[in-house]
Amino acid sequence: MKERLVALLKLIGWTVWFTVGLVLVVAGAGAAMGALTGNWINGVITMVGGGLLIAGSEIGKTMISKMRVAVEDLQRAFKKAADSIEEQSKK
Numbered sequence: 001m002k003e004r005l006v007a008l009l010k011l012i013g014w015t016v017w018f019t020v021g022l023v024l025v026v027a028g029a030g031a032a033m034g035a036l037t038g039n040w041i042n043g044v045i046t047m048v049g050g051g052l053l054i055a056g057s058e059i060g061k062t063m064i065s066k067m068r069v070a071v072e073d074l075q076r077a078f079k080k081a082a083d084s085i086e087e088q089s090k091k
Contacts, residue, residue: 014071018078022051025082029089047085054081 026047034043058077062069 011069011071011074014074018055018074019052022055022078022082022085023048026051026085026089029085033089047089051078051081051085054084 023044027044030044030047031040032043033047034040037043055074055077058080059069059074062073062077066073
């Protein structure tokens with residue numbers, strides 16, 4: 001039981017770490033988009049929220065298909081979210 005709790009806490013820690021990374025990746029694009037609409041903070045919040053939805057969707061698919069989630073799965077999901085946000089901001 002203790003091992004599972006430690007593993008869960010590690011996954012939560014990595015999720016927070018990857019979320020900070022995602023914020024750093026999309027902050028510039030979000031600020032630019034928000035500046036066009038009048039409030040750069042709203043742009044950053046919207047872009048980060050969209051990225052978290054993409055990452056959450058990928059994590060959910062992994063949970064359904066593999067019945068488990070590892071750090072590599074979190075990393076892949078957040079990388080896909082960051083890549084998607086960067087691709088959208090280039091258009």
